[in-house]
Amino acid sequence: MPTLFKVHGSQNQFFILDQTTLSQPLTDPELRQLTRQLTNLQTGLLDGADGVLVVDKPFRPGSQAQMRVINADGSEATMCGNGLRTVARYVANRDHVDQFNVDTKDTSLRVRKQDNLAPGVPAFAVEISPVRFAKDALPFGNLGHDRLLDTPAPELWPRLRFSAIAVPNPHLISFVDRPALQDNVLGVLGHRLNEKNPYFGDGVNVNFAHILGHNRLFVRTYERGVGFTNACGTGMSATSLAFVLLHPDATDFDQPIDVFNPGGKVRTIVHYQNQGYWIELIGNATFTHEITVDEAALHQATVQADKCQVTVTGEQAAYQAFVDQLPQLNLID
Structure with a gap:
């Protein structure tokens, strides 16, 4: 059975879906419907999320994987820096590589594993480009x-x-x-x-x-x-x-x-x-839950926690300990 992962970069929360593990990849309408169902903050899975990160086969030479970003409303974003860090970690673990390229909608971006930000807080660096002002x-x-x-x-x-x-x-x-x-x-x-x-x-x-x-x-x-x-x-x-x-x-x-x-x-x-110009973005790639789900429920957008096997990773506690020692987080209180 397929596995979804609930993840976050700086508490920007997503579900990762690896389409290469499915017997039949979801169509784009199915991906939009599934994303709206999973991410709903009231009725979604595990209190919802900001979007779904879809991992697929690369389509540019030399890349390790492709990432698509489906927003909570079903629209598709060109890129997501926080999401890319979590996808980079997923692909690194899956394929046993530490430095590689990931295809996004517009380009192929470099990613690499970093030292942990704190005990139990894995980190990745990702390229943010191209830059345009027009x-x-x-x-x-x-x-x-x-x-x-x-x-x-x-x-x-x-x-x-x-x-x-x-x-x-x-x-x-x-x-x-x-x-x-x-x-x-x-x-x-x-x-x-x-x-x-x-x-x-x-x-x-x-x-x-x-x-x-x-x-x-x-x-x-x-x-x-x-x-x-x-x-x-x-x-x-x-x-x-x-x-x-x-x-x-x-x-x-x-x-x-x-x-x-x-x-x-x-x-x-x-x-x-x-x-x-280009920017390197370095931050956490935290996996909070592993969710084993029936593939039919993905296609039908009927994923419910009581019909899945949900495993809590324990990584959120380590991330929260890291956040608790940071200054300047009360600027919007």
Whole structure:
């Protein structure tokens, strides 16, 4: 019988489904239906999740596996940095490899095993790229600019400045003070830009960042297709790039940046190489549950805990101990 895994990166929670283990892979409509069923926060499996990470055969030469990201609402994301770390760990364990490439929708990305963040907290580093700033890469319109980089956009919100970066997921970023981080501005703006609106027709991930010190950030994200998440890997990566570009006195290229979030902490490293940018995202890859399930229930989107064999791994306790000793996690209380 197939096994699902409930996992998280910085408390950005997912189920991993390895399609290569099934006798008959799910169709795309079946994947969307299954994701909506599993991830529902009220009725889903194990209190739901932010999405499903689908592992499949690679389709680019030299890659070890393919990852698809199905959001809780059934839409498909281009990439997910927190999710990629967990998929990297799954594939590393499955295939007994520590460094390899994973195909995503737009490109093939490098991943590698790291030393544990803390006892019992496995970690992986993943590549976040390509990076684009042009409005057609996000896309956006009706803001009077071809690029947003620390740009006032009063159509979006008064007195805030915005940067728009695709990595390749589209991200809108604003550096804010602590009161703005604690206010409901992010929720209002994120909700508005992910409904029908004249500015971001396909929606956008919205990130508010607060500078804590040299190479130290706090980032909160309203994620397209999900809403508020404990962390967003591509959001923290895009925000780290904006940090390096816009605040050169407070951060550095090629040096680790500590990025705190409501779910914990990651590290990012921003690189400029061969006239292009890419970001390394380093953080936990925690497996909390193994769920043995009947394959028919996957196809029918009828996965229920009382009809599965659920094994708790014990890794969450180790991750919580790691989080408990972190500073700066009360910025949105």
